Amino acid sequence: MLIAEMNGVKKYYNDRLILKVDDFKIYRNDRIGIIGLNGCGKTTFLNILTGRIEPDEGMSRIYGTYSYIEQLENDNIVAVENIASSKFGVSGLNNQGLSGGEVTRLKIAKALGRDNALIIGDEPTSNLDREGIELLQKELEAFDGAILVVSHDRDFLDAVCNAILEIENGEVCLYRGNYTKYKELKEKKRKRAAFEYEQYVSEKKRLEEALLEKKSKVKSMRKTPKRMGNSEARLHKMGAQIAKAKLERQVNAIRTRIEKLEVKEKPKELPDINVDIQKTTQLHCKVVLSSDKLNKSFGDKVIFEEAQFRVFNNSKTAVVGPNGSGKTTLIKMIIDGDPAIYRAIGVKIGYFSQDISTLDGRKTLLQNVMESSVYDETFVRTLLARLLFKREDVMKRTSLLSGGEKVKAALAKIITSDFNVLVLDEPTNYLDIYSMEAVEEALLEYIGTVIFISHDRRFVSNVADHIISIENQKTICFDGTYEEYMKKKEELSIKDDKSEKIMILKHRMAEILSKLSMPSKNDDIEALDKEYHEILEKLKQCR
Incomplete structure (x- = not known):
């Protein structure tokens, strides 16, 4: 069943062709992820399909009802009451006074609460914590209809999508399979x-x-x-x-x-980076940051209570936890030099935050990075090329860069400065998939300690070798990757469930033994004896 289509679509910006779609169709069982560089035309594609923007040429049509989870639409989101709103914890809420994560949950609940043939999403995982993203995945997997979604979350694209539409240089190319299959085909x-x-x-x-x-x-x-x-x-x-x-x-x-002869263009290859470890001040201690008794409250709200953690030298440590658990609070306490946090002698912290305050908008990208760099211009240009900046981009004023480009510029600036500990608060926000993968490589090659917050599970999995999880005002430190941490957490959860099950069985056994020893006239001795032996067998299986 055909749900939507585009034919012969062209969209220009002045004289520049920014989007060209010869033939694109969505059928009922399609779950299509849209990817591409920042500014390549992903949102324009969605807006043309939904009629918010008229194409300069061609036709676009949706046959039937649909929901559109927009990235920037925050106004007039009224309270919704449906099964989805209950699952996402936003029953009766509207967008007034809500966090970014709550607003996103409200949009999703509104979209899932309708009986539609198509759900369209523009970055629907933005601002969601891990639990929220996994819940959205399950709901979309169970959705009986077509899905078209722009996302930079690779795990999400792997779980939800059966096709990937890449927008590159204004043209679209459809790859059958999830994101991992797309990478293989690409x-x-x-x-x-x-x-x-x-x-x-x-x-x-x-x-x-x-x-x-x-x-x-x-x-x-x-x-x-x-x-x-x-x-x-x-x-x-x-x-x-x-x-x-x-x-x-x-x-x-x-x-x-x-x-x-048919001219063939040379495929672009990213230049190699050779990091000179003598350029930055090296630490020779085992632990660079730690606390044995961390307490923090905001009024009556307790964030940390007797929390403990360690950050090891040259580790890549991810700080994880639900929205509002205290991840950014911990980062700020480290940056502000809270007396409860030990800092090793010689630690030089480079801090990345979402306000991009380290960049001077009047200077060029190259000038911004070079002014604090301990590396020469050749190295800096190579690093910027690895971060997908073109040659002409390095001479742009940073005020003219996109949000994603500013994020990469700020990261390049602190990576090339004389810091030996990088503290990064959501470095993956505003980055397209290709830029995210480029940042991953740069951080993995960085010689020094990295502490970071990210809701992107693939990014955490690829970069982190240590985990600090914030749960119930405490910190749980884990020496290993994110997958190993989640596997261990699942094993403990199963163990806890088993312990609870054993406790319930033993409690019931005690009740049965009491009745068997002193049966009343209403007790069925035979049935009680049968249940007793069944519980014995279940206890054997649990052990």
């Missing part, structure tokens, strides 16, 4: 392009060499010797002219073949 496509480019270069070089050889032969053709008779001279001249004409035809044929 890499195959890149390798194929690299092979075709090498074949093109090799064939062009061979033809150009053949052309030079033929041209050289034409020039070197001997003239008629002076001592040759007239008749012989005429024959020689005729033969030479025939041979020369033949060579010239061959030259023209080769030239035509060169002109008709």
Whole structure:
């Protein structure tokens, strides 16, 4: 069943073609994730499909009802009462005085509460904590209809989508499969392009060499010797002219073949970064930050109570926990030098926050990074290239950069400065997937300690080797990756469930034994004895 389509769509910004969609269709069972660089046209694509923007050419149509979870729509979100609002904990709420996460939950509940053929989402996981994202995933997986969603959350795209629509250089390309499959197909496509480019270069070089050889032969053709008779001279001249004409035809044929060669562009490769560890001040201690007794309250609200944590030298430590648990509070206490937090001698902290206060909008990107860099300009330009900045971008004033570009610029600035501990508060916000993966690589190559908050599960999984989880005013420290932490947490949860089950079974067994020892006239002894043996068997299985 066809749900929506676009045909021959073109959208221009002044004279620049920003979006071109030849043919795109959504069917009932499609769950399509839209990805692309910041500013590539993802939101424009959604707005054209939903009729919020008119295309300059072509047609766009949705057949049936749909819900649109918009990224920036915060006004006039009224209270909703449905099953979804109860699940997302927003029953009876409106957007007044709510946090970003609560507003997002309200939008999602509103969309899921309707009987629609299509759900469209523009970054629906923004501001959601892990529990909120996982709940949204389950609801979308159970949704009986089509889904079209812009997202930078790779785990979300893997769980929800069965196709990925990439917008690149204004054109769209659909890949069947989830994000992981897209990466595999994209890499195959890149390798194929690299092979075709090498074949093109090799064939062009061979033809150009053949052309030079033929041209050289034409020039070197001997003239008629002076001592040759007239008749012989005429024959020689005729033969030479025939041979020369033949060579010239061959030259023209080769030239035509060169002109008709299908030009293949060289696939872009990111430059390597060689980090010189002598450039930054190295720490020689085991623990760089710690607290054995951390307390923090805001009025009657207790954030930390007798909390403990350790941050080890050269570790990549992720701070995780639900919205409002105190992640940013902990980061600010570290930055502000709270007396309850030990800081090793020689620690130099570089702090990244969402206000991007380290950037001077009047200066160029390169000037901003270079003014505090301990590395030379070549290294800085290489790092910026790895962060997907083009050559001309480094000379832009930072005031002209997009939100995602400013995030990357601020990260580049602190990575190249003389800091040995980076404290990053949500560095993945505003980043597209490609930029996020570039930042991952830069942080993994960084020699030093990194402490960061991120709601992007794939980012945490790829970067972190230590976890600080904030739960119930306490901190749980885990030496290992995020997957290992979650696996351990699940095992403990199962163990706790088993302990609770054993306790309930033992309690029931005690009740049965009491009745068997002193049965009343209403007790069914045979049934009680049967239940007793059943509980014994269950207890054996639990152990």
